[in-house]
Each structure stands twice: as structure tokens, then as C-alpha cells.
Amino acid sequence: MARKSFEKLNYLLRPSKQVERKLLIEALHYLSQTAYPIYGYTYVGFGSIYYADFLLFHKYLYLNKMMCVEHGKIPNRMRFNKPFKFIKLKMKPISEVIPQLSRKTKYLVWLDYDDPLTAGMLADIDGFSKMLAPGSILIVTVDAEPDHLLEGEEGEENRTEEEAAKFLDDTFGHLVVEDITQADLTKNDLPQLLSRVLRSQLNKSLASRSDVEFHQLFNFIYADGAQMITIGGVIDDGAATEKFERSGVLDLEYISRGEDLVRITVPPLTIREKQWIDSNLAKHLSAKKKLNIDDTLLANYIRFYKYYPTYYETLL
């Protein structure tokens, strides 16, 4: 792996990521109200030493069956930082864990990869798709920063754009109808491409199962530094759509059932500005005059204002 982001950046302080976690929690609460008893699911994720997802999902989704998978060579740090005793820690690559999981248990799986998409990740997705019980939820996050594709593996030299495009076409070309070219390597197009590749892999892997399909709910793009995309949904039979409708989850405005990416941005606003906007929320609120904030920034804020983290320093 090229870089460990927890070494470079305090995990807990990634604001867009934090918004994403909260959106997922809210959506999963909605699903829990009808046909998907999420509170009883087992969570499988990559903790890193901060275990951020585990903390949040235990406290706000009430999950208490959890498994953390970590393939880095840091067993002591992982064990030391494990926040709850019930978290099972597996210090192995996820590909070795998948065959050991139960085919009857409903899992909430979040493959939150730090790095650009690789064939190995697709193999993990394929592995999960083949064994997850109906009702399980699978979420995948990958790096979608074009510049990172130009970095060679450790010890190798950097790639040119042409080489990067060829690498993508050789590795993922079989999953998308058009050939992958240099034109796909832009900040706007790469996330779309990766989202299509992931979706295509999920559909392909589940095609061999007659009982279930992939019912997408999440298709996010965000950038705390490097651009990332997340695709996620429920693995279930055809009745899923009707269950979604009954639960009200489809009314949430950040749900995406198709190719549209939902962009999560956290506009830079001070606490005072946020509080003013919150207390003046109205249909055509414009803060241009009062605060010099342009309307796009404002619209972005209003979209996700409920979910923004607020950071304070405390004396410990």
C-alpha cells in the first residue's frame, strides 16, 4: 500500500467523511423501521487504529456484534486501541476472512479502502457478493484521485497518463462497455468511471445467484484532501424496492439508485456563520449581502447542515 492515511491525517478530523458516516447511519435507521433489522446485524470493517466507524456504529446504530479486519503489521496498536471488548480483531487480509464468515448471518460490510481501486479489491467484492445472506448491506469506498493513479507501486517509477489509462483498461475494461482512455482520467470523470466499474462488478458477481440482486442506495463523492467515492446498497431479492418505499428511505435526498453521484461538501464557515444560517433557514435564504457567502456555498451548506461535525478543543 502506498500511503497510510491515518499516519498522515487525523482520521477523526475528516469532516466530509464524518458527514458520510452520519448519512449512512440515518439511512440505515430508516431501513431498520421496516424490513431490515439493522440493529441485530454484524458489522465488518477496517478499523485502522482509530476505530472511528466502530465507535459511531456501536453508539448510534446500536450494533454490538463487530469484526475489525486489519492487514497491516501493527497488531499491538490495533489491540491497544480497540475500544470495546466485543469487537473481534482479525489481523489478516480480508480475502482470508471472507471464507470464514457465516452465510446465514446478516452483515453490514464496509470495505473502506484507503487506496485506488485494484483487481484485488474487486476480488474481495466478488467474494462477499457470493456469500452474503439476503438483507445484508455492502458498502465500498475507494480513492478516486487521478494523480494517485500516476504514482507507481512502491519502488517503481511513476506512470504516464497513457500508462495509467492502459492499466485501468487492462484491469477493469472488461466491466464497462466503452474502452477506458486518457479522457477518463480527469477529476470529474474518474469518479464516474470507478462508480460504474464497482456497480458492474457487483451486478456481475450477483448474477450467478438467483435469489438476490444489488439494490443501490448510496453513490457518494467527497474530498477531504484526496477525492473518494462510495457505492453501497442492500443485497436482497426483488421485494427490496417495495421495502425501501415503505421505510421512507427513498425520500432522503442523498439516496442515489442509479449512476448519479451525490457530492458531499463541507463549506468552510465559522461557527457564528453556521448558527446564523441555521436560525434563519428559509426557502430563498440568501447570505450574499450579510456575510459575503455566495449562493452555491450556501446551498451546499443547507443541503447537509444537519450532519456537519463541529470541532472543539477541550482540556483533557
Added chain:
Amino acid sequence: MPETDNIIFTEPSKTFFIDMLTRDITATQSILDLVDNSIHSIITETDIDVMQSLLGKVSVKKVDASISILLSKGKFQIEDNCGGISIKDAKTEVFRLGNPTVDKKHSGLGVYGIGMKRAVFKLGRDISVESHTSDEEFLVKIPVDEWERTKDWNLEFTYARKRTRKGGNGGTTIVVKDLYGPIGNLFSLASFQKQLIRKLGTAYALFLSTGLQVSVNNTPVKPLLPEFLRSKNLQPVRQFFKADGVDVLVLAGATPREDRQPRGWYIFCNGRMVVEADKTTLTGWGESLPQFHTKFNHFLGITYFRSSNLLSLPWTTTKDGVDRESAVYQQALARMGLLAKPILDFFNVMYAKDVAVEGKEQIDLIESARRVSVQSLARSTNKTWDARPRTPSEDRRVSICYQRSQKQVNRVKQSLGRPSMSNKAVGEYTFDYYVKKEG
């Protein structure tokens, strides 16, 4: 006892035809069968012969025709403007189940006469075939459920008449709805569509190079022909010969480094691929040739069979594979083995155990060669494999690799006063020591 009790019923059942024969092909093969029919119309209409063009015997004739394939969960459609089917042919030949063509003039693709029927029955249960030539048109509907229930094997035209507006290219449109579940699911996958596009691009590469346009869900199919390496000191194989009256062209050699696909043997009949990237005993690996191995990934062999007597070609009814017992194929296979052996020996040397040093001259030869197209190689004269790597100079470096006990190695390090010396350095030092002492 009445006489009728002596009779045994042996009539084939429709259910047998629909359910059993369709098991022998895949959805992809069905689609290729339908494309074969369209291309066969072009061949009979325009007299093109892609093999003769490949050999340089006739100039490449340009074709202005298109085949459009639409796939989705609920519907399959193939539409072409390749000439259309006359009412007479529809009445007496095209819909008959098993009607080997008697056409001996063209090196065509419509050989067993079951292609279209088996293909559409494979896909679904609501079939319609519409076709028009320059002055006629007809429509035939096959609602499979109803047809299966009746006793007789006949079909009916919904209409069959002279066209009011005459002229233009003839064409045919086949639509299948009520697709079988797994087939519909397969068609909706982006990965299947891509796989089909690549298969069409490889199977029909020679036809696509004539100007024929094929598209899948409006994405054009590009011809995919691999390339060989050639230089002054590296000559790929080109051999043309006849086997029992069938023309055979064998091309073989090495593919460029950038070609990441593991190759092997490809076999074409009348320009249409029937075997793709084969690494099995079908094309001699493990029998007349060594077992296929990753070091042979850059071996590419293409065998083209051509004949206007379609039944003498070694294809199978699914056109996916070859009839191993065919005398023509056996003869060609023997030659293919002989021609390929020297190429495999070259790769064996190139990827010998000590790659860093041995095989270097072979690698240099490969890296300095240029890419050459199949067409260009096919037009040259007969040649066998000829690779002339530089002779390694005596002074080149070779590597020595051996194991000794850790205790002994440590004692040597101690005795040299360099306990942190690397094992590699120990080997080099002791070798140099001997050479100096013993001269």
C-alpha cells in the same frame, strides 16, 4: 390384435428440439450464429472473400453494410441491411430445421442450416422475423408456447407480399421477447456486453476491416487483430498450403511486450474465428507441443482454413471449436506443431532459470523488433521461424548460486574480520580469492 399395435412412434418432439439442442450452445454463440447469417448474405450478395484479400490475391473490396444488436433484460434484437431474405427462400429453406447449404460458389458462413432457429429458441419464447429485399417483404411470428402445442412443424407468414416502395438495401430484423430469465439477466450486465463486443471484434476482425459495421447497444465493434514482431533478425512464420483441397494459412510468432493477453492458437474458418487463444490439447499443447506455460504467453499462432465446400472445413455445429477427427484438421495440426516448435524453444531460452543473465540476447531481439499486422504478414511469401540473437560474448557475466551451511559462512566472515558482510559478498570474495591464487 389390431395392426396399429406394431407401430413404434419415433417422430422428433418439438420439446426435444427447443430444450435439448439449445443446451449445446451459449447465448454468445447464438448471437454469433445470427451474425454469421447476416454476413453470409453479404458474401453471397457481394462476392467478397476475406481470405483471398488476406492473402493478397484480390484487393480488399469495401462493403457498405451494418448489423446492429440491441440487448436488454426483456428484449433481443438484431437488425441488418445485408440483403434480406426472399419469400421463396423463407418458404422453402431458411426456416427448415437443418438445411445444409448447397452453395458451392462462395466461401460462406451458413453451413449447417440450424443457426438461426437454434439461436432464437435459445433466447426466448416470443420470436419475430421480418425481412425485406428490394421488392419483397415478409413477417413471420413464432409464439413458442403455442407452436409447441400444435402437432405440425409448419409456420405461417403474417404477411408475405410485394413491397409498395421498392429499392434500397434489403435487410432483416429478428426480435426475441419474453427472454428466459438467466438470458435476460445476462444481457443486462455491462460486463457481458463488453465481453460480447470483444468476442465480435476478434471473431469477425477480417470482416470488420472491409467496412462492415457492427454495433452492440449502439457501441461500435472495432476489429481486434493481434500483431506480430518482426525485424531483420526475427522472422515470424507464414506458411500457405493445401490439405485435402482446403486452403490453409498458418501465421506464428511472438507478440509485442505491451500485448498483455496470453495468446496461444487461434483458428478461423472462412475468415470467422472458431477457436480463440487456445492453450489445450485441442491445438496440440501437451501432445505434439509442450504443455502451455506462462512463458509462452507471447506465443501467437493463427491458422486460417478456407474452402467454398463448407462441409469440408473442420468446424463443429456450434462453430465454437474444431472437429478434431477431421482429416484436414489433423494434417494442419501436424504442420502447426512443426512450425511452432522453434518458437517455443526460443521462449524456453529467453525465460531460462537465470533470466538476469541468460536469455538476455533473446530479450534484446524482442525489444528491437517492430510490430507487423496480420495482413502484412499474410501477404508475404512462405517463411519459417528464424531468430538470430547476438552470440553472447565470452566476457559476459553469468551468475553462480549455491547454498552452504550458515555456520561455515559465519566462520568465513569471522576469519575475514567482517562479521556484517553479506552472504553475496562472501561468495564474490571467495571466488575472486581462488582465481587470484590459482590463476
